[in-house]
Amino acid sequence: MQNFWNKIKLIWTDVILRKRVLFVLFMLVVFRLLSAIPIPGIDTLELSRFLTNNQFFGILNIFSGGGLSNLSIIMLGVGPYITSSIIMQLLTIMVPALKRIYHEEGEAGKKKFTQY
Template sequence: MKVFETFRDAFRAPDLRVKILFTLAMLLVFRFLAHVPLPGVDQTQLASILQNNQLLSLLDLFSGGGLSRFSVVALGVNPYINASI
């Protein structure tokens, strides 16, 4: 099981351990914020808009459902990836 040995060795290096834990913490925060809807948004009206528009449904698919919940991080990392291309 070379994968587990590599993972164990990565946690032995203090600087790499900090980077891995920071990345995992940021992913956890991001996933939490993806489930927090913005206040003042009518969810039923938003759902009807998303069902009628195929482009918005596709964006919702790429955002992992964050757009249908209209969360704080609704678009995810898509704008960053598109800007870097």
């Protein structure tokens, strides 16, 4: 336990490390604040009602980490890429052709897979 507190003390004594840790914490706060801002023109109540009534989009909301239910401006960034990569990974289980491309064709197959 003493080793843990020594490392915490090192964060505050080393100026460069302290700046880096504070920058990361600041960026996490900014990210969380921006993720609470919905896209202008979107009725969030109607969107949440739609997601609860539609089973497919409800599951898609779960896979996107709940970002689809808020439809924030952060979701416009890497959200679609992350969601599509999760869906493609799940499709490799269900579609034999995708499984063959991803697992059997090596690095070229993985590049083709990420292109989709």
